[in-house]
Amino acid sequence: MKLYKNITFGLLALTLGGVVASCSDFLDEKLTTQQTTDFFDTPEGIDQLAVGIYNNLRFHFFKENAYTTTNYGTDEFTVGGDGSNKVWNNYDGSFQSQIVAANSNTTMAESLWDAMYIGINNANLLLSKITPDSYTGTNKKTYMGEAYFLRGFNYLKLVSQYGGVPLKLESSFVPVREFTRATAEATVEQAIGDLKNAYDLLPATVSMVGKISRDAAAHFLAKAYLFRASEINDGWNSTTKESDLKEALKLAKEVISRHQLAPNFSDLWHYTEPDGASEKLDEIILSAQFSSDKSSRSAGTNRCHLFFFVCLQ
Template sequence: MKKIILTGFLGVFLLITSCNKFLEETPTDFVAPANYYTNEKEVFSALAGVYDILGKTGTYGRYLFFEMDMSDESYFGLSSTSQDIALLNYDIGDTKLLTTWSLLYEGINRANMLLENIDKADMPDNLREVYRGEALFLRAYYYFVLTTNWGRIPLRLSSTKTPSDVDMAPATYTEIYGQIASDMETAADKVADITTFNNAGRVSKSAVWGVLARVNLKMAGAPLRDISRYAEAKKWAEKVINFGYHRLNADYSQVFKNHAQGVYDTRESIWEVEFSYISGAQHEEGMVGSINGIGTSNTTVGYSYGAQRVMKPYYDLFDEDDERRDWNINTYTYATAPSTAQVPYAAGTAAIIYNRYASKWRREFEVSPQKSTNTTVINFPLLRYADVLLMYAEADNMLPGNRSTQADEYVNMVRRRAFGKLKAGATDIEAADLSPGLDEVLFQQAIQKERSFELGFEGLRRFDLIRWGTYILTMENLRTYKASANSSYQFGFRTVENISDRDTLFAIPRNEMTVNKLMEQNNGW
């Protein structure tokens, strides 16, 4: 096994398998690292290879926002499947987990190779530092995804060159998060302003600052519980806000229509995974809107498996005037092709609510030269400005002393948009605001709900519940709702029936345990 892996690392290096929308480079075939990184074009192509990991099926093409984010918002609706990580019914040989694990480490190794070779390239120094910053950030981001899902993992900061490199003990949480924060902070000084780009696919200062806020909130919560990090989270979120460029799109639904239409609003959607299809050339498609989305076999509007179904308790939490409810959770299905007519649901019984879909991304708005049955070109957001505002408010609320007025205002900005109060002609703007004078506990509870309303189905809910220390209890409490679901959809409750204390982390894949003799398995496996 080690010999096979080593051959892959030493013999050749795959620069990229495809390009993202911000790239115009032709994909490079297999080349020896010693003969590459000689000029700016080659370095940029190598950097594209680091980005490329983001759009794979095992990452944000599907698994990270679907199977690996089952929570109290939705359930796994593919009833033909009885064993899956989404059902928390799997073993350490699960191929989906291995795919995601392997892809993230592949991205890390690509970043390491670029960082080791970038100084030998003949290129302008200013571009060299920008590319270095992007590679540092992406390496740190891949480690962040790894540790939030698997806990203590090997911290590989140089490319794999010898058989002994494969064996590495897991680092401590302090070491892992320290490296993540350090790399991202270094990257923040090197990458370009977001106004430099005409798309959201590149890592910008705003993206780094915002993700640093997320990283520090995680460090303040489980498992580190370093409450000093709340001040850091607030600081980095404040940098995004004070930059002065970002704002909320007045129409919540338009944010996600833009993702489908290939329209970039970088004031709101700060960092995205980009997907594209160019006939005969570029094939970088994902499953945003096809594995989730409004389930339909109508290929005129766009086929969707509709595999992400909605939990009724989540639906019930929304205020009926909150526009996010009927966008995130569909109120209609589609007629038979070739018609594109919408067919409204009947009155909302419990069974009908459970039959609804996570519909944030709708293929009827997708702009594509071809509408594939399985895949789409709909972009996936990794960081939105609304998230930054809510992170600032949460961090500020958790600091000693009185909460700032800005914290309340930033939450209210998000809520006003949700209730249509940012649209032209809106009146009674403050009617959407939180009740004034909430204490620290009630304000935190309000933020926890607000994050779910605003960021539902964006791959963040499980992450949030775990860092708050409430994931297991929240999921266990859903068991009481099984009886109210239509029998056809009680299948989805297997996730909450299967959950146990071990499920705050996924199992370390069997392949890693076999190859890496120093690796340690997570508790319960």
């Protein structure tokens, strides 16, 4: 019986081996559904990369972490009903570098950090592909402005939350485990430099809703100047405070002169449908774009308009 089994398995192995050998004569497969980073060396790849970096803006709108890492602990927002993010608002002993999750909705300490550096890495990649003279596309200045804006915007968010952070100005393609933490002064200087570059490169008017404009750069550049002039930085900002306040005022006036406030403050939250009228009000300077397509529905969809009730008249 044992001999019979051995003979059977041997014949089966020979049969399968013959099939594989015969198939190799006519199957010549070529992978065409997956890209490598070499794709970003082509004009088409650069165009798609310039669109893809906008995805990073969605972080600030798709979950409660948009508010926990930005507005909690102030008088603008308060804790949600389930208390999953109360440590961000209470600033008690539970607010540590390692936050214990109350449930799956709890925002971890590294949440903003990870998201911002993903955006910074993508911006660095785009800048590395369009800076050389080899790329001469008509959108070169705009793409550079968008990349500089996103990097400066992200560093401003990071320094506001964590103080000085590592300044990463080149893309990483392999894991990097050692970084040097920059000072808050150097981090703010980087954010201001990037936003100034964005201001110089971006167009005054944009072709579609959601595209980053010069006004968006001016607005956040003014915010960066105000941050550097804040009393929180009095230990090192004495030489720049006066000029920063003047620049912030000039930029703010510039943006205000080019935009009209909504007729009613509540109009900004009068959601009716995707890409509706409330999303196209002239008061809106920068907005993250989402899709109403069912295929895009995931944990990354826009939920923030569901968190608040607005009295509409």
